[in-house]
Amino acid sequence: MTTTTRYDVTTWPHGDATDDIGAVINDIISAIKSDQREQHVGDGGKPGGVIYIPPGDYRLRTPVHVDISFLRIEGSGHGFTSSSIRFNVPAAEVGHLHELWPGGSRVLVDLPGDGALPPNERAAFVVARTGSPRISSVEFAGFCIDGLHFTGEGPGGNPENSYRNGRIGILAAEPNDSLRIIEMGVVYLEHGLWIEKADALTVHDNFIAECGNAIELREWGQATKVTDNLIGAGPNGHSIYAENHGGLLIAANNVFPRGSSSVHLTGVKRSSVTANRLHSFYPGMVIFDGGSSENLLGANHLLRDLEPWTPFFGVDNGIDDDYGLIRIEGDGNSIIGNHISEVVDPAGVRPAGAAPVIVRIATGVGNHIADNHTVASVVTATANDECFEGQVDALLSGGEADELAVTTVMVDAAARRNTILDSGRDDQVILDRRINAFRATPGIPTDSPEESL
């Protein structure tokens, strides 16, 4: 082999990666296309290459366009830090901060940030190639994509709290196979990962937080795994969203607020959401709609409590409490073996006086809701100036609180032939027992010494 296949953006002879890493990487990709014609071992292989981003700050003024298979772009640091906290620090304290920005191998996305532009003009990395075969085995590993600033209208008049800047971290726009996104830090982008038409995608062990939307699997796809990520989106955005996917595995993720939803599947079939820890501040945490069918929501921990941090206090996703913390509009889904904690202030429930609904089957047949345990308790909404400490305080509260009356399962009149087992006492479940099957979770005997306490 006469040429290297390992490239370092800081030693590439053309361009200046600190000024525009996008232009430099595009130039390297051009070189790989030329070089790899000479590298094969007699059978026409085109092995691609690896582009290394050492720790450092690299401005990106030009979208990277990945149109070759087997390209790996890797860094040595996911570099997350909370820009959200930083942008809400009182001005007088900013000078005392150890550092102001995310770090590691950090790509500073300096694109127009106009949500009206086509996606491929506002994405830091665009993976797209038409023709056959689909682009394969592109890998992103171990670096940071930082959208820098939010610029929309935010709560409290602070644009940095808006979660809007039009920017996209990674956009896959054409059919793709075996794409890998691992060990990345993705922060302060309106869309972290926007992946269309994926086959056997891996999104694993990333930190994708303080993005308007974290992971969006769009158009259609199959056999993908979204596993073991730390994820947090904005109040109006998706944490994990998928449309028209089959055989999707969402497992072992820790999804924290905000996020309008934690997991939203639309038109998704025969997929699995298992062993995740999901935390939201709003109703509609998990939504299976648009004909999402035969999916499993199993062995997850769901917590919905209240926003504790002053800058976002009172912000919500606009969804009422009777919408369902878990919302089903589809057939044949299984909701089995989940724990749900619901912690709300009765004064804030919408519609006023309603009992919050935990699982709501709005439409659909043949859904199976079994062996779920809901713990619902009352809290008084309180704002805390400290983000982290406030969240920990909220999480560690409870246990002593008053019980909150909730509807653990509601099956609408439009839904039928569903089965509800051991997921709420007789008085907690609302359904037409003539057209659905039901077995209540046994209650404490009503004449028990306990009941008379």
Add this chain to the structure above:
Amino acid sequence: MTTTTRYDVTTWPHGDATDDIGAVINDIISAIKSDQREQHVGDGGKPGGVIYIPPGDYRLRTPVHVDISFLRIEGSGHGFTSSSIRFNVPAAEVGHLHELWPGGSRVLVDLPGDGALPPNERAAFVVARTGSPRISSVEFAGFCIDGLHFTGEGPGGNPENSYRNGRIGILAAEPNDSLRIIEMGVVYLEHGLWIEKADALTVHDNFIAECGNAIELREWGQATKVTDNLIGAGPNGHSIYAENHGGLLIAANNVFPRGSSSVHLTGVKRSSVTANRLHSFYPGMVIFDGGSSENLLGANHLLRDLEPWTPFFGVDNGIDDDYGLIRIEGDGNSIIGNHISEVVDPAGVRPAGAAPVIVRIATGVGNHIADNHTVASVVTATANDECFEGQVDALLSGGEADELAVTTVMVDAAARRNTILDSGRDDQVILDRRINAFRATPGIPTDSPEESL
């Protein structure tokens, strides 16, 4: 330290890694053995080394023989692309393909490929050392092992569809400890990973597909994890197979077709198969036999539907539909909280007219089948010339289909003292209620308005 411990196959002064990477790596291993005698810090340490394979095509004509602990072989790209699709592209279109081969850091396995040869002569990488201690902490990370061609008799007369070439990717042939296989691409080998006598093995976040067999844990072993992999095997092969293992954890994998089985445990005890997404085209997806006992199959999503791709249309694994989609021959196993989707063409059911069986306990005592939800529906078998699109279409179909009558649980006369709870309605379960415990999933009231629809 006077010598390096980091080696690059492309800069090693002896041999030509593009012509025979096996010979080069063996030569490096010899050097490490000599070098590490000088590297210790006064206490006799033998730290091993790391061998780096940059992106590129490297032919392997000599099996690598790893007989030292602490050797890491790593690349910068798992390089998977679908050779199966490529080898079924019409000849006229091949010239229009962007690329023909897998890529990344790609090892081209050019070994005899004669299945009659001893395994260590047809394996690209052999990990084996006798004596004490067992070989420890060998690591394979981030490269591609490509078996190039299948050469047996394949469906439609195409040898490339045969999944047979005798070749093995990684063979561990002697007792080993803390072996790690991560972020690899393994493709077009008859046996991807063939690991014997493993203790605390890690097989994590790999892409092992289009192999005759994907992961085989042979002889015996313990305390291993097979997690977070994308896996697909051939119609006659194993996706995940283990024999005589204890304490095996199989979790968060996305196992797609074909694969004669998705998970097959034989003589395996006290192990766990949880939070996986499993997809097969045939009966016998999950098999616990050979006295497999006290294992947990929990919180998994299982889908069995029909082969949609023209080259393999009509191929199956030879197992009848009443064998059990999940087959138990052993004691004390738990099948809890799984979703199963079964989608078949009644015209193809074998024996003709039989109801497919979802869980079958053929032999064994004390098995516990609880809280599983089966959705069974009818489809008409149809071949599609497009592999990917056909699969997506099939996955996204359903929901509107007719219900298929199935036996959700069958307990054979040879089995006794098993417990079946909430895993099928009264009319869906076949067992001797005098010698097994049973509670049916409640049905819709028979006089309901729904029933008269």
Add this chain to the structure above:
Amino acid sequence: MTTTTRYDVTTWPHGDATDDIGAVINDIISAIKSDQREQHVGDGGKPGGVIYIPPGDYRLRTPVHVDISFLRIEGSGHGFTSSSIRFNVPAAEVGHLHELWPGGSRVLVDLPGDGALPPNERAAFVVARTGSPRISSVEFAGFCIDGLHFTGEGPGGNPENSYRNGRIGILAAEPNDSLRIIEMGVVYLEHGLWIEKADALTVHDNFIAECGNAIELREWGQATKVTDNLIGAGPNGHSIYAENHGGLLIAANNVFPRGSSSVHLTGVKRSSVTANRLHSFYPGMVIFDGGSSENLLGANHLLRDLEPWTPFFGVDNGIDDDYGLIRIEGDGNSIIGNHISEVVDPAGVRPAGAAPVIVRIATGVGNHIADNHTVASVVTATANDECFEGQVDALLSGGEADELAVTTVMVDAAARRNTILDSGRDDQVILDRRINAFRATPGIPTDSPEESL
């Protein structure tokens, strides 16, 4: 950029990493602090750096003090081997061993090892910075931390079996965010990972074994994931321990003996322990105490059997068999869908003649125990001189053994309003049915042919 951000401990011009890697890394950190002031792209970024440890033996005489964000320390080999087996090899055989020590990128912790010293004087790596923001995105990846020797009073008079030397692998002592510990080998330390005040910590895919304590999450924290690790602690230590955490996800770990407990949560709220494989030699495998509330233990496989290895034969954690294999002192927890195998020698049960208890709710209200399957069998305690082979033999035994009478669920008088469903037959559960809800697992009909066998 005028300076590198990638540092190699073996080429750093000051100090000798083989003699004291701690001093060398501290010197590099000082340099990064100076260098990064010049590296920013006009906006004040401080990107940190990456310090590389090639395979080799590196003595550590000075604790590393990490007080900058975005520092990654990485090696090329986790290097685990069993020192426990090695230190119990008969003297005559030691000379025949292939190697004596762990390897890979190996840090030899040569600190005083006096448990009375402050933790930061006996930790190899200390992550600590006061002020704002919290230290973020420090990463440890792919190397080995070896505590070398245990030095306390051990079973059989062998100090190497004591699991005590005061040494700590990684200590995080101040509030921290998005810390990552991945692909490490951690061995022969009294405390492997001691992490305080963590937010969004990742402990993923490590091998942490033969440590007094493996993972300790102390003080408080939130939104952390401990996933996909191989873990084993000493008889008196913690495998996975957390206090005052909220939103912790413990998933897909394979936790093997010894470990006084496998998972111990104290004061932990709204957290999740799912899809793990847990194996212990003692009662008290899983403990939720100190007001641990609203946690989920779901879809796990738990095995408790007996210590088979001669050097530790007869050693236990001092807990009686009626304490509960799973112990609950808290409110609103869910124990759903687990498999439990209990294998004990009746002659060794304490108190003598007692029935071992599987799940014990000692105090608390509103806990939900549903759909768990216990298999209990009798074994005769036997010592085996071979560690590995003995464990495998023990794991693969069973299935033929006599059934052991156990109490599958015991709810103490101090606990009330708990719900117990399908987790034991009527004769296996002890609770006050007036103040708790109960549904027994259906039994075999008492007049069945089976019963008369």
